[in-house]
Amino acid sequence: MxxxxxxxxxxxxxxxxxxxxxxxxxxxxxxxxxxxxxxxxxNQLSTALKATPAAFPLIKNGSVPSILTDKADAEAVTLVANAVSSDLELVCGIKPDIFHDLNKHEDYLIIAGTIGHSKYIDQLIKSKKINVASIQNKWETYIMSTVNAPIEGVKQALVIAGSDRRGTAYGLFEISKLVGVSPWVWWADVKPKPQNELYVLAGNVVSKEPSVKYRGIFINDEDWGLHPWAAKNMDTDIKDIGPKTYAKVFELLLRLKANLIWPAMHDSTKAFWYYPQNPVAADKYAIVIGSTHCDMMLRSNTFEWQVGYEQEYRRKPGIYRYDTNKDEVYKYWEDRVNAAKNYEAMYTLGMRGIRDGGITGPETKEGKIALVENIIDDQRSIFKKYFGTPSNALQIFCPYKEVLDLYTGGLKVPDDVTLVWTDDNFGYLRQLSNTAEQKRSGSSGIYYHLSYLGGPHDYTWLSSNSPSLISYEMTKAYQFGADKFWVVNVGDIKPAELETQFFLDMAWDAKKWTPEKASQYVYDWAKSTFGEEFATDIALVKNQYYQLAQSGKPEHMGLLKFDAVTQKQRLAAYTDLIEKVDQLKTRIPQSLRDAYFQLIEYPSKGAALMNQKFFYAQMSLEAAETDKKMALNYSQKAKNALEQIITLTHHYNKEIENGKWDGIITHAPRNLETYAMPKIANPEILSDSLRNPAPFDSRYLEKVITSIDGASSSNIVSLNPSDFKTKKEILLEKIIVVNGLGVGGKSISRYPFTGKSFKNDEYLHAPYVEYKVNLKVGEYKLSLKSLPTDAINNERNLSMAVVVNQKPPLFIDTDNSKKNKNWTMSVVRGYFEKVLPFKVEKTGETKIRIYLQDTGLALSRIDIVK
CATH class of the missing domain: 1.10.1220 (Arc Repressor Mutant)
Structure with missing residues (x-):
């Protein structure tokens, strides 16, 4: 402006x-x-490959400085120091020693510790060698400084001082980043570039406090990946996800500056607390333990109220129902609070069914609300018993699925409890705090999905929610006060590495990757992961992958029917994507080939081949009546696509890193129909292994066929919303263009999201964009495609006013919150559509003015159909 x-x-x-x-x-x-x-x-400390005056020698002539910590400091500090030591060894071949006293003499040291818990850090503060005033008593912050003559006999030190144990851990892992070690060094085999010399230039870094206080991941739907892999390769003694696996998860979380875990909880996995060393490992790594939206009070009901109950209480449980079995359920919850009272933990309040279902109890909404309020009161009485006052326990309430209806129906939640809003399972937030809720002392948070098992169809194979979409929704959340808690459902962690890191990077600094900047993230990530030489090309591949998935995730291709024009466009685009991946692969160093396969090649080719499988199968059926030879050709191509997916998956599991990832990936999670061979014109060419998969629970699968018009069609004029000729903005607001968002590749939206909501009679005061297009006399339809988002809260709408050639306005409500057939179509095809008829009475320039009455509305594509 x-x-x-x-x-x-x-x-x-x-x-x-x-x-x-x-x-x-x-x-x-x-x-x-x-x-x-x-x-x-x-500001960050800089590094140089050659010595300069006052520079600290991190790697020099085959030597590295030892790491000094205080044995009395938190165990997380020592664990991370050991990880950093191993990282340095990967870079230079020399592993630094870690010691806890000053008997060993060295000219150069890395000194790391927590204020008030490390005698070495406290001595440096007392001697005024370091100044920690800027981080004193702050949350998870650190300073990193080069200090001359820090201790008698030491020439120079690189000092990391943390305000708390996680702050120290994050600061130590900054050393790993300085030497080029990726957070995915173990989880995706991103091997660092070797270095013979590396110096840290003199300076001082003061970290910021995280934007979101509690930030973490939810391991979910682990039955087909993480669980079989962990049982076979990690926790082989218990054949389950156990402390050895979780230790690697917790280290990853610290590398990503996260601090919280919702542990795996499916039927295939025993409860997190079943293995005593699991919570011990979490505490060692300073990770906060939580539990899901349906597992209240740190219990894991799918195991603990069934098999685990008999082992714990030596008898079978009654009904998991509070109104008729209160004493038993209350004791079940209290026993876990007693076991967890000395750990850093976060408790989910309320009650749902044993699995991801509604509460068992009264039939009426009013009865359920009264029961849940009584349950919360009783749960807080347990906290009072063990923590002195309920507010001393970290508590969340998650209005997820049917619980949102209870909450909006009047259910009262104590003010100090954090409200955790959710998305609709497909990446679009359902609701955020209104004016009154933003004043709550417990603030609010978010539960978000990168992976989902459920209707209308799972997407648990690949990860395709783009940084642009994640940023759009999570920036919205942050601006409406969701700054206490963010957790993201990552499925099996792999292959959602990039998207997980982006989510957690945003949680650390919510203002760095705003919607306008989010599409640039992949370049930044690729540069730090694979090197600047490959960053531009990798960004092109990943952003193309995200864009194609916006209008149809690979897992949803069995639900979608594209017209011939769009089908041809997608096949060409995916062929181009595969060519880019293969060409780039020839340039990637051998040491990074396995990482490239995991992070770039497998998801890109998997998505492309899934599209080919369905398109060629459909084309074979269409050609069967007129050209049997062509039909056979298409049938063979469909078969080849599925065989290549299976081959790629075999390579992932068996051939990279000497079988390290055996079992982590399956090409057919839950053996759903979409992963099998679709109907083709020549089924006799199929081998037995490519025929229909095992039966599955069909209640999760609702057949939906959606037609998407191709923009090269002769009777369509398509406009990208960013191609407006004029616009009007208002005070302290602007209309932004978000690259990589929506089916058109770019979307426009009002920003910031906290701007005013204009009612229909106020539309003339709202920001607008205006388009000009030459049309002939006649009747037309105006198709407006927007991101399938929901109104931000109950004080707002999600509306547009459309004025064509200065005619009276037509008002459109684009709210996609109602879970019905239209919602299903919208989230599967990636857009919410409204179609308006209009008439052109004079050949020539037609003006279309669109008033954006509400924030949170992202206009993605405009089609004019004759």
């Missing part, structure tokens, strides 16, 4: 010029100061 435009808008709002001048000076000064502050906070 330029200065004149700002003045104009202020005048329209009846501000006088004196007020305008003072406001503008204040605004610009605030922005300038904020930018300076951000630059200072984002």
């Amino acid at each position: 330029n200065f004149n435009h700002l003045l104009l808008n202020l005048r329209k709002e009846n501000f006088n010029l004196g007020t305008v001048f003072c406001f503008v000076i204040f605004l610009f000064t605030s922005i300038f100061c904020a930018q300076i502050w951000a630059q200072r906070k984002e």
Whole structure:
């Protein structure tokens, strides 16, 4: 927004010029100061390959400095110091020693510790060698400084001081990043570039506090990946996901600056607390233990209220129902609080069914609300017994699925409990805090999905929610006060590595990757993961992968029917994607080939081949009546696509890293129909292994066929919403273009999301965009495709006003919150559509003005159909 435009808008709002001048000076000064502050906070220590005056020798002539920690410090500090030591060994071949006293003399040291828990850090503070005032008593922060003569006999040290144990851990892992070690060094075999010399230039870094206080992952639907892999390769003694697996998970979380786990909880996996060393490992790594939206009070009901109950209590359980079996359920919860009271833990309040289902109890909504309120009161009485006051226990309430209806129906939740809002399971947030809820002392948080098992269809094979979509929704959440808790469903962790890191990077700094910048993230990630030489090409591949998945996830291809034009376009685009992947692979160093396969090649080719499988199968049936030879050709291509998916999956499990990942990936999670061979014109060419899969629970699968019109069709004029000719913005707001968002490749939206919501009678005051297109006289349809999002909260709508050639406005409600057939179509095909008829009475220029009455509305594509 330029200065004149700002003045104009202020005048329209009846501000006088004196007020305008003072406001503008204040605004610009605030922005300038904020930018300076951000630059200072984002400053990082730099490295050099050659020695310079005052530089700290991190790697020099085949030697590395030892790491000094205090044995009395948190165990996480020692564990991370050992991990950093191993990282340095990967880079230079020399593993630094770790010691806890000063008997060993060295000229150069890495000194790491927590303020108030490390005598070495406290001595440096006392001697004024380091200044920790900027992080004192703050949450998970650290300083990193080069210090001359820190201790008698030591020339120089690289000092990491943390405000708490996780702050120290995060600071130590910054050393790994400085030497080029990826957080995915173990989980995706991203091998660092060898270095013979590396110096840290003199300086001082002060980390920021995280944007979101509790940040973590939910391991879910682990039956077909993480569980069989862990049983076979990690926790082989118990043949389950146990402490050895979780130790690797917890280390990864610290590398990603996360601090919380919702453990795996499916039927295939015994409860997290069943193995005593699991919570011990979490505490050692300073990870907060939580439990899912359906597993209250740190219990894991699918195991613990059934098999586990008999082992724990030596008898069979009664009904998991509070109104008729209160004493038994209460004791079940209290026993877990007693076991967990000395761990850093977070408790989910309320009650749902044993699995991911509604509460068993009264039939009426009013009865259920009264029961859940009584349950919460009783749960908090347990906290009072063990923690002195309920507020001393970390507590969340998650209005997920049917629980949202109870909450919006009047269910009261104590003010200090964190409300955890959810997405609709497909990446679009259902609701955020309104004005009153934003004042709650417990604040709010988010439970988000990168993977999902359930209707209308799973997407647990590949991970395809783009950074642009994640940023759009999570920035919205943060701006409406969701800053206490973010957890993301990552399925088996693999192959959602990039998307998981992006989510957690946003949780650490929610203002760094705003929607306007989010599409640039992949380049930044690729640069740090594979090197600057490959970053541009990898970003092109991944962003193309995300864009194609926006209008049809690989797992959903069995639900979608594309017209011939779009089908041809997608086949061409995926062929191009495979060619890019293969060409780039020839340039990737051998040491990074396995990482490249896991992070880039497998998901890209998997998605492409899934599209080919369905398209060629459909084409074979269409050709069967007219050209049997062509039908056979298409049938063979469909068969080949599935065989290649199976071959790629075999390579992932058996051939990379000497079988390290054996069992982690299956090409057919839950043996769903979509992963098998679709009907083809020549089924006799199929081998037995490619025929129909085992039966599955069909209640999760709702058949949906969606037609998507191709933009090269002769009777369609397509506009990208970003191609507007004019626009009007309002005070402190702008209309942004979000690359990589929506089926059109770009979407427009109002920003920030906290802007005013305009009612229909106020539409003329709303921001607008205007398009001009030459049309002939006649009747047309205007198709407006927007991201299938929900209204932000109950104080807002999700509306547009459309004015064609200055005719009376047509008002559109784009809210996609109702779980019905239209919702299903929208989330599967990637857009919500409204079609408006209009008439052109004079050949020539037609003006289409669209008023964006609400924030959170992302317009993705405009089609004019004759």
